[in-house]
Amino acid sequence: MTPPNEVVWAGIDTHxxxxxxxxxxxxxxxxxxETFTADPDGYDRLIGMLPxxxxxAAVGVEGTNSFGAALARRLTAAGYEVREVLRPRRSVRRRDGRSDPLxxxxxxxSVMAGDGT
Known part of the structure; x- marks a missing residue:
């Protein structure tokens, strides 16, 4: 999924x-x-597919204080920079559609633009 020797940005929609x-x-x-199960095996598979x-550069995770908390801890322990990002505004979701990949x-x-905390 990633080109060789290129820096990438990651975003994760959590449920x-x-x-x-x-x-x-x-x-x-x-x-x-790609979608993975929200369990330890899924976390390992998700992290394994990352370069x-x-x-x-950074991983933007929605819900680091709820659904994405365990995954954010796993990513941080694996050496990735994790930033909390907010869900897209309703106006954006109405315009662009609603799907987990989107x-x-x-x-x-959001994290690429510097909006993640």
Whole structure:
């Protein structure tokens, strides 16, 4: 999913049962999205598909204080920079549509723009 030797940005849309990750290239173009179960095995599989921490500029995670808390801890322990991002505004969701992959792309773009905390 990632081009060789290029820095990527990641965004994760979190839910009770699943987490969807999207990767963007250095110009903000989507490289792909994939959904994993929200359990330890799913966290390991999600982290395993990321390039190393040196190649991921930052990971934007929705809900680091709820659905994404365990995943955020796992990502941080694996050496990734994790930033909390807010869900897209309703106006954006109405315009662009609502789907987990689109929300994950929005999370990656948010952190890429410096909006993540």
């Amino acid at each position: 009770t049962d699943t987490h969807t990750i999207a990767l963007l290239d250095e110009r903000g173009r989507p490289l792909g999205a 190393g921490p040196g190649r991921v 929300d994950a792309v929005a999370a990656a773009r």
